[in-house]
Amino acid sequence: MAMGSGLVARVASHDYGDALTKSILFYEGQRSGKLPSTQRMNWRKDSALRDGFEIGVDLVGGYYDAGDNIKFSFPMAFSIAMLAWSVLEFGPSMGSDQQRALEAIQWGTDYFLKATNIPGFVFAQVGDPQGDHNCWERPEDMDTPRTPFAVSKQFPGSEVSAEIAAALAASSMVFRPINSRYSARLLKRARMVFEFADKYRGSYNDSLGPWVCPFYCDYSGYQDELLWGAAWLLRATKAPYYWNYVLANIQNWEKRGSFAEFGWDTKHAGINVLVSMLIKSQTPYPEPFVANADKFVCSVLPESPTVSVSYSPGGLLVKPGGSNLQHASTLSFLLLVYSRPLSKANRVIHCGNIVAGPDRLIQVARSQVDYILGSNPLNMSYMVGYGKKFPKRIHHRGSSLPTISQHPQHIDCGGGYTYLSSKDPNPNLLTGAVVGGPDIKDSYADSRLDYAHSEPTTYINAPLVGLLAYFKSH
Numbered sequence: 001m002a003m004g005s006g007l008v009a010r011v012a013s014h015d016y017g018d019a020l021t022k023s024i025l026f027y028e029g030q031r032s033g034k035l036p037s038t039q040r041m042n043w044r045k046d047s048a049l050r051d052g053f054e055i056g057v058d059l060v061g062g063y064y065d066a067g068d069n070i071k072f073s074f075p076m077a078f079s080i081a082m083l084a085w086s087v088l089e090f091g092p093s094m095g096s097d098q099q100r101a102l103e104a105i106q107w108g109t110d111y112f113l114k115a116t117n118i119p120g121f122v123f124a125q126v127g128d129p130q131g132d133h134n135c136w137e138r139p140e141d142m143d144t145p146r147t148p149f150a151v152s153k154q155f156p157g158s159e160v161s162a163e164i165a166a167a168l169a170a171s172s173m174v175f176r177p178i179n180s181r182y183s184a185r186l187l188k189r190a191r192m193v194f195e196f197a198d199k200y201r202g203s204y205n206d207s208l209g210p211w212v213c214p215f216y217c218d219y220s221g222y223q224d225e226l227l228w229g230a231a232w233l234l235r236a237t238k239a240p241y242y243w244n245y246v247l248a249n250i251q252n253w254e255k256r257g258s259f260a261e262f263g264w265d266t267k268h269a270g271i272n273v274l275v276s277m278l279i280k281s282q283t284p285y286p287e288p289f290v291a292n293a294d295k296f297v298c299s300v301l302p303e304s305p306t307v308s309v310s311y312s313p314g315g316l317l318v319k320p321g322g323s324n325l326q327h328a329s330t331l332s333f334l335l336l337v338y339s340r341p342l343s344k345a346n347r348v349i350h351c352g353n354i355v356a357g358p359d360r361l362i363q364v365a366r367s368q369v370d371y372i373l374g375s376n377p378l379n380m381s382y383m384v385g386y387g388k389k390f391p392k393r394i395h396h397r398g399s400s401l402p403t404i405s406q407h408p409q410h411i412d413c414g415g416g417y418t419y420l421s422s423k424d425p426n427p428n429l430l431t432g433a434v435v436g437g438p439d440i441k442d443s444y445a446d447s448r449l450d451y452a453h454s455e456p457t458t459y460i461n462a463p464l465v466g467l468l469a470y471f472k473s474h
Contacts, residue, residue: 014373019386020097020468023461026432027104030458033061043403043428047139051126052148059126059148062111066457067396069139070127074216077163078264079458080108084170086466089337093473109171109186112164116193124160124204125149129215136416138401149208157204158222161197162229165190169232187236194229223253224267231274260299260308262330264459269296273334277341293338298351300331305352314377314442315367322452325437326460332365333463369467377442385431392425393448395455399430420448434460
């Protein structure tokens with residue numbers, strides 16, 4: 001076997017249940033708006049209570065994407081879609097944590113109902129990123145501009161709109177058995193927002209580029225989000241319209257992408273896995289989804305001759321760029337999800353001369369989860385508050401600054417910089433936050449200034465919720 005085998009051989013016994021609880025609790029630390037009485041992460045307080053008011057729109061709520069105080073709809077919607085997919089696949093394994101996962105999803109969907117409430121407009125962002133990133137402030141103290149940015153018919157943003165449609169459609173299925181009225185409302189809005197995304201095509205890079213770039217610039221085009229949104233609407237409605245849409249558009253698009261791409265920007269592998277699971281064996285057009293999903297597996301397995309990702313000496317899946325653990329968590333989630341139909345069909349995947357069955361996919365997914373939780377050369381958990389040794393100086397404003405109760409006086413834009421550069425551990429535990437992670441040599445500096453490795457994000461945790469739920473009960 002190739003790289004990565006060492007880690008699989010020494011599986012530590014992890015408390016997946018504890019990690020699951022914490023991975024969901026993290027979302028309470030990212031909440032924007034008026035916090036509920038059930039808030040458990042109580043060092044966080046209300047923030048951004050006037051978002052949208054300057055233009056007469058209620059945009060209070062939602063999530064801060066990472067260690068800053070901006071609300072970016074594109075990665076927020078992907079995070080909600082992945083939380084919903086986690087619950088749809090592995091909800092029964094979550095036990096009492098399922099209710100908390102639903103609350104985390106609804107905190108996002110309630111916000112997206114507000115952000116898509118005016119026909120012909122979709123709010124893509126709240127907050128001026130340059131102003132915010134130049135300051136080191138608690139969200140509760142924010143005095144930087146809270147400018148709302150929207151896409152419209154004249155200034156389209158198909159990727160952000162279709163991603164919101166995907167999140168709403170996936171979430172509608174989660175709420176269907178428990179709150180049919182809310183579920184129907186989400187699905188109706190998903191259809192409307194998808195239609196808007198498809199009818200007025202264009203990238204928000206062109207209309208909102210100075211504000212969304214380089215943070216959440218769309219590098220892979222908006223066609224993948226249109227397909228992803230249609231695929232979720234197909235799963236939620238079973239309407240032939242969405243099946244025909246996916247079939248008609250996949251041919252133009254499938255030549256563009258790498259099979260091992262899946263994340264807030266690029267949806268290739270996710271679309272193929274999702275659609276391949278919706279295809280019944282009698283469907284006359286199973287291609288190219290099943291073949292492409294198989295190619296995805298072959299591009300990720302370390303022993304495959306067509307592997308297109310790297311592995312660190314300690315066995316961590318690595319792709320170029322920052323926040324690497326997002327790739328380990330999203331791609332592992334897809335491996336785990338895809339192992340299920342393989343198992344059902346009693347099927348294996350051929351990667352050249354290598355044969356991989358569903359157990360091998362689960363094994364690789366587990367190796368990544370175990371690495372994140374501490375089975376790595378540093379014996380370090382990359383989830384805050386899990387295990388004996390974990391990151392103490394994460395790149396996160398609220399976590400690194402004293403709480404309102406400890407320091408009731410306002411800390412202004414520049415006043416927080418002494419805390420940013422301090423070598424002291426963060427005073428507030430952002431429990432469950434998973435940071436960007438180590439480098440390709442398995443080393444980790446635990447420095448607040450090293451944001452590519454020390455910053456947590458909502459989209460690293462979301463697929464991990466599903467993975468942890470499965471391993472908790474298997």
